[in-house]
Amino acid sequence: MEIRPILASLHKHRIPALLIVLEIALACAVLCNAVFVIAQCVTDSRSLNAIDEQDISVIHIGGLDAQHGEDSVVRDLAALRAIAGVKAVAAINALPLGPDASFNGFTTKPNDESQVNTSQYLITRGAEKVLGMKLLQGRFFSDEEYARGGLLPTHQPDSHVVLINESDAKRLWPGQSALGQQIYSDGTPWTVIGVVANVLAQDPGFSGVSGKYSSAFFPLKPSADLSHYILRSAPEDRDRVLRDAMQMLGKLEPGAVLEPKTYVDIRTDYFASSRTMAWMLAMVCVVMLAVTALGIVGLTSFWVGQRRRQIGIRRAVGASCANILHYFQTENFLLSTAGVVLGIVFAIAINIYLMRYFELARMPWYYLGGGAVALWLLGQLSVLWPALRAAAVPPVVATRSI
Amino acid sequence: MMFGYYLDLALRSLKRNKVLTVLMVLALALGIGAAMTTLTLLTLLSGDPLPGKSGQLYYVQVDPYPKDHPFSHSDKLPWLMTYIDAMNLVRAHRAQRQVAISMSTMKLTPTTTQQRPFFSNGVMTTAEFFSMFEAPFQYGGGWSAADEEGRAKVVVIAESLNNQLFAGADSVGRTLRINDQDYRIIGVLKPWAPQPHFYSLYLGGRDYGDGDTVFVPLQSARAAGMDPVNSFSYEASDRTKLETSTSIWLGVWAQLPDAAAVSSYRSFLTDYAKEQVALGRFQQSRVGLSGLMQWLDDQRVVPDNVRMQNGLAFSFLLICIVNTVGLLLAKCLRRSNEIGVRRALGASRPAIFAQFMVEAGLVGLAGGMLGLLFAEFGLWCIRRQPAEYASLAHLDVSMFASTFAMALAASLVAGILPAWRACAVTPAPQLKSA
Numbered sequence: 001m002e003i004r005p006i007l008a009s010l011h012k013h014r015i016p017a018l019l020i021v022l023e024i025a026l027a028c029a030v031l032c033n034a035v036f037v038i039a040q041c042v043t044d045s046r047s048l049n050a051i052d053e054q055d056i057s058v059i060h061i062g063g064l065d066a067q068h069g070e071d072s073v074v075r076d077l078a079a080l081r082a083i084a085g086v087k088a089v090a091a092i093n094a095l096p097l098g099p100d101a102s103f104n105g106f107t108t109k110p111n112d113e114s115q116v117n118t119s120q121y122l123i124t125r126g127a128e129k130v131l132g133m134k135l136l137q138g139r140f141f142s143d144e145e146y147a148r149g150g151l152l153p154t155h156q157p158d159s160h161v162v163l164i165n166e167s168d169a170k171r172l173w174p175g176q177s178a179l180g181q182q183i184y185s186d187g188t189p190w191t192v193i194g195v196v197a198n199v200l201a202q203d204p205g206f207s208g209v210s211g212k213y214s215s216a217f218f219p220l221k222p223s224a225d226l227s228h229y230i231l232r233s234a235p236e237d238r239d240r241v242l243r244d245a246m247q248m249l250g251k252l253e254p255g256a257v258l259e260p261k262t263y264v265d266i267r268t269d270y271f272a273s274s275r276t277m278a279w280m281l282a283m284v285c286v287v288m289l290a291v292t293a294l295g296i297v298g299l300t301s302f303w304v305g306q307r308r309r310q311i312g313i314r315r316a317v318g319a320s321c322a323n324i325l326h327y328f329q330t331e332n333f334l335l336s337t338a339g340v341v342l343g344i345v346f347a348i349a350i351n352i353y354l355m356r357y358f359e360l361a362r363m364p365w366y367y368l369g370g371g372a373v374a375l376w377l378l379g380q381l382s383v384l385w386p387a388l389r390a391a392a393v394p395p396v397v398a399t400r401s402i
Numbered sequence: 403m404m405f406g407y408y409l410d411l412a413l414r415s416l417k418r419n420k421v422l423t424v425l426m427v428l429a430l431a432l433g434i435g436a437a438m439t440t441l442t443l444l445t446l447l448s449g450d451p452l453p454g455k456s457g458q459l460y461y462v463q464v465d466p467y468p469k470d471h472p473f474s475h476s477d478k479l480p481w482l483m484t485y486i487d488a489m490n491l492v493r494a495h496r497a498q499r500q501v502a503i504s505m506s507t508m509k510l511t512p513t514t515t516q517q518r519p520f521f522s523n524g525v526m527t528t529a530e531f532f533s534m535f536e537a538p539f540q541y542g543g544g545w546s547a548a549d550e551e552g553r554a555k556v557v558v559i560a561e562s563l564n565n566q567l568f569a570g571a572d573s574v575g576r577t578l579r580i581n582d583q584d585y586r587i588i589g590v591l592k593p594w595a596p597q598p599h600f601y602s603l604y605l606g607g608r609d610y611g612d613g614d615t616v617f618v619p620l621q622s623a624r625a626a627g628m629d630p631v632n633s634f635s636y637e638a639s640d641r642t643k644l645e646t647s648t649s650i651w652l653g654v655w656a657q658l659p660d661a662a663a664v665s666s667y668r669s670f671l672t673d674y675a676k677e678q679v680a681l682g683r684f685q686q687s688r689v690g691l692s693g694l695m696q697w698l699d700d701q702r703v704v705p706d707n708v709r710m711q712n713g714l715a716f717s718f719l720l721i722c723i724v725n726t727v728g729l730l731l732a733k734c735l736r737r738s739n740e741i742g743v744r745r746a747l748g749a750s751r752p753a754i755f756a757q758f759m760v761e762a763g764l765v766g767l768a769g770g771m772l773g774l775l776f777a778e779f780g781l782w783c784i785r786r787q788p789a790e791y792a793s794l795a796h797l798d799v800s801m802f803a804s805t806f807a808m809a810l811a812a813s814l815v816a817g818i819l820p821a822w823r824a825c826a827v828t829p830a831p832q833l834k835s836a
Contacts, residue, residue, distance in 0.1 A: 015823065016735070019728040026721045034714060062521060063509035063581065105472075113472050153640040186638030250518070255582065257509055257521050272788045277707045281714065284436060288718050291429045295725035298422060302732035358706050 006331045016299055021339040024375050027292040028343025032371035033350045034281045036363045041278035045271035047204070047212070049096055050197030052132030054235045055087075056263035057242045058095060059249060060228050063257045069224020076252055077124070077222065080229060083244045085237035090127035091226035093120070095263070096200035096215070097270040100227070103207060104156070106183040106216060108172050114185075117207035118168070118214040121199075122149075122157060124222055130232040131199075133217075136166055138179045138194030141219040149219040154186070157218035162190040167213040169195045183216070190218070238262055289374075293382040300328065300386040311390055312397030321391040328387035329380060336379035340372040347371065404753070405760070412761035419733065423765070426729050430769030430816075433722030434809045435776020440712040442777065442801045443784060446794050447610065447704045451596035455536055456694040458498075460664065462491060462654040463690030464675050466683065467636045479690045481604040481701075482634065482650035487678075492528055496670045497656035498663065499534040503527045504630040504652050505605040506623060508616050511579040512567055522563065523607055524580070524616040526623040526630070532558070532589075534657050535601065540564075542574035542589035550619040555626070558589040558617040580616065583626050591617075597794060598703045600694055605653055606631025609703055610791035656691075667691065705789075719812065726816040730762060734820040738827050745829035754825040762817025763810060770809025777805060 010017045064072050073091055080089040094100045096119075105114025125146035128135075141149075141161060149159040162183060169178035169192070182189045198213040207214070220226065229249075233241040242260050249258055304311070311324055347368055354360040416423040450456050463479040464487050473480065483491075488502040508524035531537070532544040545556050557578050564573055577584050595613030607614060618628070624645065633644065633651035640647055658664045671689045678684040692700060734741075741754055749757075777797060784795040797805075 015819065016728060016731055019724060019731065023721060023724045023728065026717065026724065030714065030717045030721070037710065062507070063519060065582070113470065115472050153642050154635075154638045155641040156638070188638070255511065255519060257519050259521075269788070273705070273707055276787050276789075277711070280711060284714055284718055287432055287436075288721055291432065291722055291725055294425050294429065295728050298425060298729045299732050302736055306736060354710075358710060 003330060003334065006327065006334060010331065010334070013303070016303065017335060020296060020299055020335045021342065023292055023295050024336055024339025024379065025342035025346055027288055027378075028340050028371050028375045029346030029350055030288060031285055031374060032343075032347040032363065032367045033354065034285050035371065036351070036367045037354075037360070038278045038281050039367075040360070041271075041274040041281075044274055045267075045278075047200055048198060049200040049267075050134050051096065051199055051263075052232070053263045053267060055132065055232050055238075056130065057231045057233065057238050057245070058098075058228055058261050058263060058266065059231075059242070059245060060259040060261070061249070061253065061256050062227055062259075063255065064224045064253065065255070070222050072253065073124075073222035073224065073226065076229065076249060079248050079252060080231060080245055083231075083241060083248065085233045085241050086231050086245075087234075088126050088129040088232040090130045090230055091124045091222060092127055092228050092230055093122040093220075093226050094202045095228060095230070095266060096202060097204070097266055098202055098228070101202035101206060102155075103202070103211070104185050104216075106168075106172075106185050108181065108183060110184045110187050110189070112184070115210065116171075116214050117201070117211035118216050119201040119203075119207065119211065120157075121202075121215060121217045122151075122220040122226060123217055124220055124226060127230065128163075128217075130230045132232070133163075133199065134197035136195045136197055137169075137177070138163075138192070140194060146219045147221055149221050151220070151223070151225060152188075154188075156185060156188055157190075157220060159219050160190050161193045161219065163194045163196055163217040164192055165198045165213055165215045166195050167198050168216070171214075190216075289378060292375075293378055296332070296379060296382040297386060300332070300383050301389065304328070304386045304390040307390075308393055308397055311393045312395055312399075315393065315395035316398040324393070325387050325391040328383055328390055332379045332383035332387075333376070336376050339379075340375055343375065344368050344372065404756070408757045408760040409764070411757055412764050415733070415737070415761055416764065422729060422733065426726050426765050427768045427772060429722045429725050430765060430809065430813060431772035431776055433719035434769055434773030434805060434812065435780055436715040437719040437808065438773060438777035438797075438801065438805045439780030439784065440708070440715040441804075442781060442797055443708055443791070443795055444704065444712045445801070447598065447708055447791055448698075449597060450695065451598055451600045451698075452535065452694070458657050458659050459534070459694040460497075460656045460658050460667070461690070461692045461694065461697040462500075462656055462671065463692075464491075464671070464678070464684070465686045465688045466648070466650070466678075467686070469685045471636055473636070474686065479688055480634075480636075480650050481653075482632075483652045483654050484648065484650050485645045485652060486683075488652040488654050491654055491656075491671075491674070494670070494674075497658055497667055499530040499657040500655065501528045501531045501534055502620060502652045502654050503531065503601050503605065504620070505602050505607045505614075505632070506618075506628045507631055508580050508618075508628065509582070510563075510567075510616070511582065513577065513579055522616050523614040524618060524623075524628070525602075525607075525614050526618055526620045526628060528620050530657075531617065532591075534655065535596070537594045538592040540590045540592045541572045542587070544589055544617075545619050550621050553622045553625040554619065555583065555585045555622055556588045556619065557585040558591060559587060560591050560613055560615040561593050562612065563615040564590045578616075580618070581626065581628060585618065585622075597791075598698060600698055600703075601653060601655065603653070603698075603701055603703060604632060605651075608790050609705075610794060664691070705791075708791075723812050723816050726762075726765065726813065727819055730758075730765070730817055730820040731823060734758060734824045737824070741824055741827045742829045742831075745827065751825040754827075755821045758821035758824045759814060759817050762813045762821065765817075766810045766813025767806070769813060770806040773809055774802070774805050777801075 102120045103117040104120045107114045128140045152158050178192045181192050199215045201207045201211050204212045351363040492500050492502050504526045506524045510522050511519040529547045573587050598609045630651040633649045635649045637648040675687040675689050679687050781795045
């Protein structure tokens with residue numbers, strides 16, 4: 001198709017043409033960035049977490065008497081273990097994605113300063129079973145290590161063994177085995193006895209990207225410092241087990257505050273705001289695309305209406321319906337292309353702004369490509385109806401009103 | 403007179419192309435609705451928590467961190483203070499008023515009912531908290547510096563807690579069981595929840611929503627073994643002795659009524675830091691003194707999601723305006739004949755311009771009205787979100803008015819180009835072709 005006459009006609013209708021280009025450019029820029037943010041939200045909320053989330057229930061217990069804490073925890077855990085359907089129980093200081101967080105920095109040399117917030121998990125015997133942690137190298141803690149584990153006044157674990165995430169093993173000792181290596185915090189050493197598949201951080205939003213998969217596990221004997229009981233059961237027993245456990249603890253610990261939650265809910269709640277954000281963005285994108293499409297339909301149909309006589313003349317001198325249809329489709333393609341090119345420039349500008357002020361990552365090129373294709377398709381779809389109407393203009397129009 | 407005529411013309415024109423009119427109004431309304439929803443939220447969340455008083459309140463920061471600590475490489479100052487520094491500054495009394503604050507999760511055990519114990523957001527603070535932040539009392543009052551030094555077991559509670567435990571009665575003198583110890587209630591606040599909760603930033607409290615419920619003197623709370631929600635250690639130290647450890651866990655505020663007070667406090671603070679460097683406690687003499695609004699702004703207390711949504715909504719509004727410009731322009735180009743006739747009959751260019759602007763304004767008003775409905779719907783959606791600010795999302799009178807102003811402005815801006823094109827139409831060719 002010859003595009004020179006199209007360009008000539010667009011040149012004559014500069015302003016409406018520019019408006020279509022601008023609208024497509026803005027829509028393209030917003031679409032690329034919105035889809036990118038949506039993708040980030042979705043990726044975040046699906047973050048891998050190498051524990052059996054479906055099987056875990058959690059009871060936050062607070063306000064235990066610190067003096068008798070140890071006895072209470074031992075007694076409570078024994079009672080919980082006896083509940084039908086409970087496969088394993090343990091106590092832990094905080095959970096991945098949980099609201100209470102305890103961070104520390106670990107290094108491979110005694111007096112370095114760490115730049116990474118590592119989540120510090122203190123666990124009692126059996127916690128690795130309750131959570132379903134996946135051991136990749138080495139071993140879990142022995143019963144003796146669990147029984148001896150306590151806390152120093154600095155709140156650091158006094159056992160000198162630690163389990164670490166595989167991503168920390170790679171970060172701290174690239175190309176070497178982490179087993180048997182030492183990590184330090186403020187001069188205190190721990191020996192790595194095992195490496196586990198990545199368990200998420202306690203509050204990834206606070207620890208930052210570098211701390212997301214930086215977790216260290218330490219053995220601890222039952223103590224009032226461990227404020228969460230974790231129970232493992234089949235997913236179908238979870239709700240009943242949690243109810244029974246609450247009833248049991250309610251009697252055993254009348255003076256404590258008890259807050260039950262399934263692990264699935266902990267994850268859902270942690271990512272609630274990013275899910276809402278994704279939904280809101282998706283909704284606005286749909287409405288925005290609809291408005292853009294209607295704008296193109298509106299403008300093109302007026303355009304067609306204005307040029308009825310011209311179209312009639314072209315038909316009278318031999319242009320087929322298909323020629324007219326293609327004319328408008330090509331015209332829209334040219335406008336969309338200009339819009340998309342400008343839109344990509346805007347999109348990159350917005351991304352740079354978001355990177356600076358919202359700590360967002362750089363947008364990969366395929367979002368730009370995807371946005372461009374989406375708006376090309378949208379343009380072609382919305383021009384179809386007015387273009388078909390134009391193609392239906394009979395040649396006889398040319399002879400009228402002259 | 404002429405305005406009435408233009409209005410009539412505009413209505414006729416809008417009625418002639420019903421689908422197009424509906425499209426324009428709908429697009430504008432969606433844009434306005436989205437923009438007003440997010441703007442309302444942003445305005446609420448970035449509002450002044452203590453109007454009239456915030457200009458006098460300053461957040462105080464010093465830097466006890468070692469020079470080679472990773473945090474010292476950032477240009478930021480530690481958010482909180484050690485107990486030693488906080489108490490030195492509060493006891494120096496160099497500002498009109500000064501307070502040190504920390505948050506603690508407190509277990510409350512109802513004695514009157516069969517209810518189970520529950521956790522409450524507790525504030526551990528010093529005596530001038532209530533007068534400095536103008537927290538109004540319903541019954542009783544705050545504690546004195548002497549109560550504090552004497553580790554008195556006294557407590558001030560919020561109205562909501564008083565309603566829950568004492569059915570709203572004057573509970574001054576009664577007992578509240580906190581963390582298994584008895585405290586005497588000496589005051590009940592009126593409803594008080596500054597938004598954002600500026601004083602609990604970094605202390606582990608919520609940023610928005612319901613106010614804190616229990617207020618205990620700092621010394622008494624610590625003597626009873628209450629721990630702060632957040633504490634950050636910059637060196638290994640005994641965490642069980644927070645008063646002497648290298649942990650930061652207190653926020654310090656100063657009330658400075660005028661510029662002279664600010665500059666004299668700043669020099670006091672600088673001298674203090676230098677003195678600490680000389681004593682060997684500090685390695686750096688950096689200090690910070692930020693006005694309340696400045697502090698909230700610097701710490702980006704408004705959630706990023708809300709800012710981003712606001713940007714998105716305004717981009718969407720821009721697209722809607724461009725769309726309206728296009729559609730109005732298309733309409734006006736189609737009416738060249740009519741314009742030609744009116745021009746030939748003596749209508750001046752300004753008259754044509756006015757006529758088209760009135761039409762655009764009508765679209766704007768309709769869009770504003772519908773946009774208001776959309777904004778109400780949008781805010782209703784936000785209230786159903788699990789966010790802590792959810793309950794705050796309501797349209798107020800000024801936002802109500804701004805919706806119309808914004809819709810009208812948007813439509814008039816959208817109308818300028820078509821109206822200008824319309825009045826540029828020359829009558830002769832139009833009459834010929836018609």
